[in-house]
Amino acid sequence: MNLEHFLKNEAPSWMSKSGTDADIVISTRIRLARNLEGYKFPRVSSEQEAKHVDNVVTNALLNIKKGERNFSHFTIKEMPALQRQVLVEKHLISPLLAKKEKSASVVLSNDESISVMVNEEDHLRIQCLSPGFQLFETYEIADQLDSYLEKHLPYAFNETFGYLTCCPTNVGTGLRASVMMHLPALTMSNQMKVITQMLTRLGMVVRGIYGEGSENLGNMYQISNQVTLGKSEQEILEDLQNVVSQIIQNERNARGSLMKQAPIALEDRIQRALGTLKYARIMTSDEAATCLSNVRLGVDLGLIKGIPISILNECMIFIQQGFVQQYAGTTLQATERDLFRAKLLREKLNVENQNSKEKGEEKYDV
CATH class of the missing domain: 1.20.120 (Four Helix Bundle (Hemerythrin (Met), subunit A))
Structure with a gap:
């Protein structure tokens, strides 16, 4: 696919599908942070090292058998700023990757449900998106792709600490699971501050529509785990599943109260x-x-x-x-x-x- 396929004037194809609890949950995202052993992290790597990592990762992805998953590769610095911004707004790349001038790229599945960002904060950021509330189903897709890549790439892994990452908060599983939620009733009834404080105590975080540093837009909130070390992937997903399920119920109760009062x-x-x-x-x-x-x-x-x-x-x-x-x-x-x-x-x-x-x-x- 050429880049115009991903810049066309429509939402990602996965977004048009219906998901579980779609009245409140817009989408589920799973992101896995990975690095290659023997290479400096992208922040301190040379252009030559970054280019080599890019080539190794993209070759592994593009060699996946057609029919199983088709990917297209695009170099970030070759894109005009506007095209980068559109990909950010479609949640296909991060704001950080969009600013990269050193060798960096994105590998996208044709249906835009999978993007692999290369040389962002880490060598690889595997991202999978699904409509509605589908934590375990979305993780399964990401895990399958991760397992394939681990057979072909020398991941940086430590028996004590797990997957090694540029930011210490991602060490361990390297897993960030997040759920985009539409919470207008909880916002109108001024309950979001209390919920945010409660989530912080539980080791979770509330962010805006484009993740860290972004603003709340249209009562959209991104709920995600903050702890990646000391918990298994299953535990992280179960904790987030339980918390989001409770927030869904709270939002429905708040909507009912508004309708009644x-x-x-x-x-x-x-x-x-x-x-x-x-x-x-x-x-x-x-x-x-x-x-x-x-x-x-x-x-x-x-x-x-x-x-x-x-x-x-x-x-x-x-x-x-x-x-x-x-x-x-x-x-x-x-x-x-x-x-x-x-x-x-x-x-x-x-x-x-x-x-x-x-x-x-x-x-x-x-």
């Missing part, structure tokens, strides 16, 4: 958000994310009909700075992005509403 105010908030998305001429990314969050809540509660969740997932990607410019086909200033973002959202939601009416589905009211 202030149904008119809640519906007004949701319908105002829908009206803004349908008719606004200028839209910042923050405002768009907030409105999309409210509309998504309305869909989940049955207050809005005729808008597929997959379209709302897609719109959350489309409103980002890089994707707006990619869609427009040109570089845009901040005000121009706000204008084009509003136009894009109007088109997406009105087209979907028209499609629903043509299929005889109940349309939403504004």
Whole structure:
């Protein structure tokens, strides 16, 4: 596949599928950090060493039998900044990898559910993404790919400490499991601060939509483990599974309370958000994310009909700075992005509403 396949103006194909607890859990991500024995970590390696690591890793991946998994390889420094930003916004590469000038690359599966980042913070970052709440299923995919690579690559491993990584917090299993959750009711009822503090005590962390250092956008929170040493992969996954299951129940309870205590105010908030998305001429990314969050809540509660969740997932990607410019086909200033973002959202939601009416589905009211 060429790079244009992964930059096309649509969400990743895995995102269009339905997953478990999809009304609250957007996606599950498994990331494994690995390094090659005998090579310096990427932060201190020479360009020659980085290039050699890149070649060794990508050759191992590209030699996987076709039909089992097809991969494409792309060099980061050969991409314009806008293309890098779009890949970040599609969660295919990290913000750190996007900034790399030394030899670094990404290897992507054709369905965009797997990306292997080469020479990011570690020599390899194996990432697998699935829709909904699928921790163990997603880990199984990552583990199979990891096992294959371990047969062909000399991993840096210590019998006492486990897999050796650049950052000490990743030593051990090298596993970061995270779940992207939509938690509008817990946010509206001011419960997220307490939940965040509780998760910290349990050795977990709450981050924004693009991981460490990123902001909470549209009531989206990334819940992940923070401890990788001293626990097995199974224990890490079970702990996160239990915590996320409890948060899902708390969010559903909070939604029920909002519906019971202030149904008119809640519906007004949701319908105002829908009206803004349908008719606004200028839209910042923050405002768009907030409105999309409210509309998504309305869909989940049955207050809005005729808008597929997959379209709302897609719109959350489309409103980002890089994707707006990619869609427009040109570089845009901040005000121009706000204008084009509003136009894009109007088109997406009105087209979907028209499609629903043509299929005889109940349309939403504004």
